[in-house]
Amino acid sequence: MTRPELAAAERGRRAWAVIVALAGALAGAVALSVTTGPVPVSFREVAEAFRHAFAAEPWPSAAARVVLDLRLPRALLGALVGGALSSSGVAFQALLRNPLADPYILGVSGGAAVGALVAVLLLPAGASLPLPLCAFLGAALAAAGVFVLARRRTGVSRERLILMGVIVGAFLNALIMMMVALSPPGKIPGAIYWLMGDLSLGTLGRVGLLVPYVAAGTGVLFLLSRGMDLLLLGDEAAFQTGLPVERVKTAVYLTASLLAGSVVAVSGLISFVGLIVPHGARVLVGSGHRRLLPAAFLLGGTFLVAADVLARTVSTSGELPVGAVTALCGAPFFLYLLRRDRGKP
Amino acid sequence: MNAPLIAADGVRFRYGDREVLSGVDLRVGEGEVTVLLGPNGAGKSTLLKILSGILVPREGRVSLLGRPPASYERREMARLLSVAGQDPPVDFPMSVEEYVMLGRFPHHGFFGGATDADRREVDRALGTTGLAALKDRALAEISAGERQRATVARAIAQGARVMLLDEPTAFLDLYHRVAFYEIVTGLSETCGVSALVASHDLSLCAEYGKRIVLLAGGTIKADGRPEAVLTPDNIRDAFGVTVACDRNPATNAVRVTPVRKERPA
Amino acid sequence: MACGLALSLSGTAAAAAGVSARDDRGVEIRLAQPPARIVSLAPNLTEIVFLLGRQDRLVGVTRFCNYPSEASRLPKVGGVVDPDVERIVAARPDLVLCTTDGNPKERIKVLEELGIPCFAASPQDLAAVFRAIETVGALLGVPDRGRREAASLRARAARIAGRADNKPAPRVLFAVSTSPVIAAGKGTFMDELIRTAGGVNAASSYSGRYPRLSVEDLIAAAPDVIFIASMAGVERFPPEVTRWTEVPAFRDGAVVTLDGDLVTRPGPRLVAALEEVSRALAGWRARGAPGRGTAAAGATRRRP
Numbered sequence: 016m017t018r019p020e021l022a023a024a025e026r027g028r029r030a031w032a033v034i035v036a037l038a039g040a041l042a043g044a045v046a047l048s049v050t051t052g053p054v055p056v057s058f059r060e061v062a063e064a065f066r067h068a069f070a071a072e073p074w075p076s077a078a079a080r081v082v083l084d085l086r087l088p089r090a091l092l093g094a095l096v097g098g099a100l101s102s103s104g105v106a107f108q109a110l111l112r113n114p115l116a117d118p119y120i121l122g123v124s125g126g127a128a129v130g131a132l133v134a135v136l137l138l139p140a141g142a143s144l145p146l147p148l149c150a151f152l153g154a155a156l157a158a159a160g161v162f163v164l165a166r167r168r169t170g171v172s173r174e175r176l177i178l179m180g181v182i183v184g185a186f187l188n189a190l191i192m193m194m195v196a197l198s199p200p201g202k203i204p205g206a207i208y209w210l211m212g213d214l215s216l217g218t219l220g221r222v223g224l225l226v227p228y229v230a231a232g233t234g235v236l237f238l239l240s241r242g243m244d245l246l247l248l249g250d251e252a253a254f255q256t257g258l259p260v261e262r263v264k265t266a267v268y269l270t271a272s273l274l275a276g277s278v279v280a281v282s283g284l285i286s287f288v289g290l291i292v293p294h295g296a297r298v299l300v301g302s303g304h305r306r307l308l309p310a311a312f313l314l315g316g317t318f319l320v321a322a323d324v325l326a327r328t329v330s331t332s333g334e335l336p337v338g339a340v341t342a343l344c345g346a347p348f349f350l351y352l353l354r355r356d357r358g359k360p
Numbered sequence: 361m362n363a364p365l366i367a368a369d370g371v372r373f374r375y376g377d378r379e380v381l382s383g384v385d386l387r388v389g390e391g392e393v394t395v396l397l398g399p400n401g402a403g404k405s406t407l408l409k410i411l412s413g414i415l416v417p418r419e420g421r422v423s424l425l426g427r428p429p430a431s432y433e434r435r436e437m438a439r440l441l442s443v444a445g446q447d448p449p450v451d452f453p454m455s456v457e458e459y460v461m462l463g464r465f466p467h468h469g470f471f472g473g474a475t476d477a478d479r480r481e482v483d484r485a486l487g488t489t490g491l492a493a494l495k496d497r498a499l500a501e502i503s504a505g506e507r508q509r510a511t512v513a514r515a516i517a518q519g520a521r522v523m524l525l526d527e528p529t530a531f532l533d534l535y536h537r538v539a540f541y542e543i544v545t546g547l548s549e550t551c552g553v554s555a556l557v558a559s560h561d562l563s564l565c566a567e568y569g570k571r572i573v574l575l576a577g578g579t580i581k582a583d584g585r586p587e588a589v590l591t592p593d594n595i596r597d598a599f600g601v602t603v604a605c606d607r608n609p610a611t612n613a614v615r616v617t618p619v620r621k622e623r624p625a
Numbered sequence: 626m627a628c629g630l631a632l633s634l635s636g637t638a639a640a641a642a643g644v645s646a647r648d649d650r651g652v653e654i655r656l657a658q659p660p661a662r663i664v665s666l667a668p669n670l671t672e673i674v675f676l677l678g679r680q681d682r683l684v685g686v687t688r689f690c691n692y693p694s695e696a697s698r699l700p701k702v703g704g705v706v707d708p709d710v711e712r713i714v715a716a717r718p719d720l721v722l723c724t725t726d727g728n729p730k731e732r733i734k735v736l737e738e739l740g741i742p743c744f745a746a747s748p749q750d751l752a753a754v755f756r757a758i759e760t761v762g763a764l765l766g767v768p769d770r771g772r773r774e775a776a777s778l779r780a781r782a783a784r785i786a787g788r789a790d791n792k793p794a795p796r797v798l799f800a801v802s803t804s805p806v807i808a809a810g811k812g813t814f815m816d817e818l819i820r821t822a823g824g825v826n827a828a829s830s831y832s833g834r835y836p837r838l839s840v841e842d843l844i845a846a847a848p849d850v851i852f853i854a855s856m857a858g859v860e861r862f863p864p865e866v867t868r869w870t871e872v873p874a875f876r877d878g879a880v881v882t883l884d885g886d887l888v889t890r891p892g893p894r895l896v897a898a899l900e901e902v903s904r905a906l907a908g909w910r911a912r913g914a915p916g917r918g919t920a921a922a923g924a925t926r927r928r929p
Contacts (some may be wrong), residue, residue, distance in 0.1 A: 053845035077844075077871045085841050114451050199857030201885070204802045210838070213805070215839045218865060241470045244462055249448045255412055256518060257438025257466035302452045332810070332833025333842065 030300040030310075037299075037313035040095060044320040048090035051324050054081050075166035084219070092217035092225070092281065093323045093337075094316035097288055099229045099278040101296070101315025102308055104289030106236050106271035109243035110264060111173045117290035118275035123269075124286075125187025126157025126352065127279040128210060132194045135206050147221070147280040154276030157183060162268060170261040171268070172250070212338030213284035214323050221281055232274030233312060240269055240304035249304070287342045288315055291349045299352060318345065364389045365428030365522045365554055366411055366441075371420035373406055373430065380406050382578030383420070388556055393546050395565045396558045397589075398575035399599050404558035405445075408524045411556075412443050430528035438466035444512045450499055453537060456494040456510050460485055463514035485517035489543055493622055505536030512543060521553040523547070537561065541568040551555065562599070566590055566614045575597055586614040635863040646764045648745040649725060656742065659766025660719035666708050669892030670746060671696050673758055676774055676893045679765045685716040693896070694884065710735055720744060722761065748891040750817050751899075755779050758893065778896045781839025782821065785903045795909050797824035797902075798848035798874070799888070803862045804836045808846075809828035814895060815854065815888050822903040824850070840866055849873045850909050852902065877912070881905045 050061055056078045064079035103118035111120070120124075130153020134146040161183050165175040195206055236243075242263040246254040255262045270299040275289065296311035319337070322344060366388040375382040380403040386481040388394055398404050409415040411422060413429030422429060425442055432440070442463070450459070463485070464478040487494045489509040494502055499510065508528045515523050528540060545568045547553045559565055565586070567574060572589040574582040576598035580590040595603050601618055645655040664685035665671040671690040674680055680695065685702040700848050702716065703709035706725040713721065713736060721743040723733050746761060748754040754774040762771015764917045799815035801807050808828035809815035813835070827848040828836055838846065843866070846849040853859065860882065862875075870876040887898040 052841045053839075054841050055845075080869075080871070081841060081844060085839075108452075112451065114449070139685075145742050201802065201856040201859035204807055205804050238470065245465055247450050247452060247454070248462060251409075251414055251445065252443070252447045254414060254434075255438065255441070255443040255445075256463060256514075257435040296879070297453055301458070302454045303458060316400050327839065328835075332831045333836030334839055357402060 026301075030306045031162040032105040032335065033299050034306065034310050034313065037310060037317065041313050041317045041320070044317045044324070045090045045094060048093065048320050048324050049082055049086045051328060052081065052086055054078070056082055058185040088217035088219045088222050089214050090320055091219075091222045093214050093320040095222065095225055095229050096214070096278040096282045096285065097276050097292070097315035097317070097319025098290040098312035099232065099315075100285065100294040100319075101311040102233045102236055103275040104315075105293040105296070105304065105307055105311045106243065106267050106274075107289075108293055109246050110267050110271070111177060112247060112249070113173075113177075114294065115290070117285065117286070118271065119279075119284070119289070120184075121176060121272065122157035122161040122183045122187065123154045123272050123275045123279065124284050125184045125191065126160075127151070127154035127276055128191050128284060129153045129157075129194070131209055131280075131283070132191060132198075132206055135202055135209070136194060136198050150280035151276050154279060155273065157187060158269070158272035158276065162265075164314075170250075173263055175270075208336060211336035212283040212341075214282055214337055215320075215334070216281065218282075225277060225281055229274065232270055232277070233308065235266070235270045236274070237305070237308050239263060239270075240308060243267060243304045246304075259274055267339060281336070285319065285338045285341060287338070288319055288347050291345055292318060295349050365425060366556070367421075367423045367426075368407075368411065369421045371410060371417045371422060373410060373415065373417050375402070375406075377390070379476055379578060381410075383419070384575070384578075384580055386573065386580060386583075388554060390521075391552065392571060393545055393548050393555045393557070394571045394573055395569040396556055396575055397503070397560065397562070397565050397569075397574050397598075398558075401559055402560075402575050402598075403578060404560075405526050406576055408443070408445070408526050408556070408558055412441055412524055413437065431451070435466040435469060437606050438518060438520065440520055441522050441524065442515040442518035443524045443526070445516035445524075445526040446528065447511060454499050455496050456491055456502065456506075456513075457482060457486070459493075459499055459510055460491075460513045460517050463517035464519075466518060466520075467584070481519055482513075485513040488516060488546070489513040490539065496610075503518065505532045505539070507538065508532060509543070516547070516553070520553070522556065525555060525557045527558050527560065537564060537614075545570075550604060562590075562595070562616050566616045567608065567611065568613075590614050590616055632645075632804065644764055644766060646744065646760050648743075649747045650745050652745070654720075654742050654744045654764065656719065656764070659764070662716065662718045662720075663688065663765070664702060664713050664716055664718040664721045666702075666721060666723040666728050667705055667726075668692070668886070669748075669754075669890040670724065670761075672759055672890065672892040672894065673746075674722070674765070676758065677762050677765055677767050677770055679767065682765075685713060685720060708732055714739060714741070720764070722746065733903055735851045750814070750891075751782055751821065751895060754891050754893070754895055757891075774893070778893060781896050781901060785899055786821050786823075788903065788907075789821065792823055792910060794823055795821075795849040795906055796827040796847060796873075797906070798827040798846060798851045799842075800851060800852060800862075801835065801854045801859070801885070801889070803853060803859050803866075806840075806843060806862070806866065807835050809854070810834050810836050810839055815852070815890060818888065818895070818899050818902050821899060822906050824902075824906055844869060844871045847871075847873055848879075850879045850881065850905060852888075852905070853882045854885040854888045855882045860883065879905075879909060 050058065060078040061082050064082045067079060068083055073262040100118055107116040107118055107120060108114060127150040129151040131146055134149035161179045165171050165179040193201060198206060242258055245256055245258045252259050292315040293311050296307055296314050300306040300310045322340045323337050325344065326337045364387045368384055368386040371381055371384040379498050384407060396404050406415065410417050414571055429437060460482050461474060461478065464481065469479065486495050491506065491509055491513055494506060499507060516573065525544060544555055544557055547555050569586055572583065572586050573580055574589050574594060581598060590605055592603055592605055595601060603616050604619050605614060605616050606617050643657050644659050645653060647653050654706050661682055662684045663674060663682045665674055665683060666687060668687060668690045671686050672692055674683055675693055675696065683699055686696055686699045687703060687705055688701045689705060690696045702712040706729060708728060710732050718741060721736055721741055725741050725745050725747045726867040737743050744764060746757045748757045755778055758775040759771045763770050763813065797819045799809040801809055810828045810831050810833055816826050867875050874880055883898060884900055887894050
């Protein structure tokens with residue numbers, strides 16, 4: 016191979032090595048999460064629990080139930096949600112050509128919150144299954160609404176998308192404030208904690224329900240990686256380089272919105288992950304979306320699972336909301352990452 | 361005789377109430393480097409966008425190799441025609457090489473990987489535009505002139521048969537403007553590519569252009585060699601400026617110099 | 626800042642004796658005669674006024690004042706954190722009963738600057754509730770009634786505290802929210818109720834007053850009895866929480882719902898709440914105090 020091919024292959028190998036390392040980090044974070052908690056469970060008991068699970072034997076001990084039925088779903092949910100939000104963030108940043116875009120910018124968060132609050136307020140206490148469904152429907156309707164409002168004969172421009180997203184978002188925020196103010200006092204803490212993000216609502220069943228959505232969403236985005244690379248050039252340049260721009264933009268928008276909406280429906284609004292993890296991943300593997308998407312997914316999952324462990328262990332007055340932890344810890348960490356590698360491709 | 365690469369017949373276009381193009385006829389053939397000259401607001405960018413299929417003319421026809429742009433599948437069109445325009449800045453970390461590689465999309469599509477052929481074309485484009493030494497630098501780190509050349513490199517790497525270049529030298533200093541014109545006029549020799557360059561830079565067009573198309577007042581006022589097109593009358597009608605035209609003693613190319621209205625006593 | 630304004634009452638025959646008292650902020654309130662028009666800015670204070678038999682003088686209460694039922698028919702002057710200053714002033718009160726636990730300081734200050742005496746009573750525990758009844762009784766011109774009622778409540782509380790000795794102490798959790806689970810920790814009224822009734826607060830290992838507990842925290846806390854301080858929207862735990870029979874209270878079905886107003890208002894009914902808690906714990910003991918165990922210790926046996 017001549018020199019240019021060598022250099023490119025070298026960079027490619029390095030990026031994939033980083034991705035493998037991130038996968039290892041995610042596995043480590045999940046392991047940490049599964050072995051951490053207020054109920055004392057020894058490593059041996061954790062291993063036993065998994066052994067029983069794989070052998071499909073019933074779980075004999077309470078410790079096993081805690082590990083497999085509480086901690087494992089929580090860790091898996093964290094990985095899925097963190098990964099999905101990061102992938103969605105990557106997609107929105109490419110679509111809007113804006114490093115400050117995040118998965119919530121175009122109505123998903125407002126719509127999901129309104130849907131969830133409607134469920135919280137109108138459901139009798141104790142019935143919580145329809146809540147994710149309501150949140151998802153809210154997110155989907157809001158995202159579709161923004162898209163339809165922003166659409167014109169010539170297609171969807173990013174300026175109109177942002178404008179409509181801001182308008183719809185402001186309206187939905189007003190609705191949210193009204194609903195929280197008018198809700199019975201007993202329901203307010205639940206509403207507020209949901210708005211700050213909550214991974215404790217995970218069960219293996221819910222995780223299983225989420226997996227196909229996340230897999231489909233991230234899969235479609237991965238197939239569109241080249242398209243997202245080209246969108247970065249601007250609509251006209253992308254068009255002239257042969258990209259079916261409007262179709263790709265529509266596909267990216269819908270996929271990223273539904274991806275974010277489906278995880279928000281289960282975990283509430285965990286902010287910051289979708290905004291900053293894409294940048295951190297870019298520093299590690301560059302802007303090419305083929306490598307960026309897997310890297311962002313793994314980095315986001317690791318980050319969220321680790322933040323959740325912190326949220327559970329650091330405070331002596333019970334759990335902290337995980338969204339607060341992600342913002343507090345994430346900002347300085349990613350600042351460090353970006354300063355170290357400023358400008359390097 | 362084959363259909364010309366690009367043909368426009370009676371093209372009209374308006375933005376709202378303002379008619380910008382009032383019947384433009386143009387032919388661009390194989391292996392030519394044509395300069396589309398005209399003052400600001402003459403409709404050069406509009407014409408280029410119509411030729412590349414982004415805008416649709418009110419009246420008139422555009423055909424590329426005999427077919428209208430809309431009849432081409434996107435990637436097929438991109439292999440025929442590439443554009444180096446005034447793109448918005450890329451706010452994400454990307455190296456010059458990665459940026460130029462994006463131009464290879466029409467050849468490998470969504471799922472193909474970057475092949476050795478792609479890498480070779482990218483290197484050639486970088487070499488032609490004098491950016492080989494900068495290929496690992498980030499886009500944000502290089503100068504505006506170098507970024508403009510990178511846009512041209514991307515259009516070259518796209519490997520199309522004809523390139524449309526839209527006034528890329530608008531804010532560049534003389535060194536970069538000259539460098540750009542050197543590259544463009546050399547394109548047909550080094551790459552066998554045809555080019556249509558929109559510009560309002562009279563003096564450099566005069567020095568470098570082989571065929572000049574003068575667009576003013578919504579139509580083509582003149583089309584041909586610089587000696588025929590760059591006359592004081594044509595330029596006064598188009599640009600509203602009085603000039604004197606003679607020959608550059610160093611190169612024998614047409615030289616256009618503005619004439620001051622009053623001479624001091 | 627003492628408000629020594631005399632407020633005239635129209636049409637009163639005899640001049641009643643002047644009354645004075647020091648409130649919980651240390652402010653001395655002096656009135657020429659017991660107030661004829663009273664505004665109460667907290668539900669527990671309204672209940673105290675009714676207990677003292679002075680409800681006929683109430684001209685304004687909050688929209689949360691709902692006990693006894695006559696209170697909900699009185700004119701409303703806003704909420705606890707958002708009392709409406711204009712409405713209060715329009716009611717022309719001689720005295721405003723307020724609390725530092727909820728009423729905004731700035732609005733109380735406005736009332737005082739307008740010349741309306743404000744008496745702040747913010748009892749933090751049972752003993753302070755009894756004292757408040759006596760003090761407010763004196764301020765309202767019925768000191769004997771105040772002392773009598775306080776004494777009766779003290780006696781009831783003492784009876785329960787007495788019964789609570791020498792018994793196995795159950796681990797008790799008070800939940801003020803079921804989804805998420807938020808427990809009453811150290812320093813809350815519910816904590817005092819638990820301890821007075823002879824139990825141990827299962828949430829006392831947390832440093833906050835209202836810690837949020839995950840299901841796993843609940844398992845680790847292993848409460849034997851759980852009380853739900855029920856209010857609109859908080860009535861029972863969701864099924865995915867109650868299925869965890871590692872928590873003794875869920876295993877034994879020892880979850881008791883109490884009226885939330887009873888346990889969150891530092892007023893006369895706090896003693897009634899204490900009696901209910903005590904009754905529930907006695908029932909737990911009567912069932913043989915089913916053996917306790919944390920999740921890690923594995924299954925537990927029921928003693929006959």
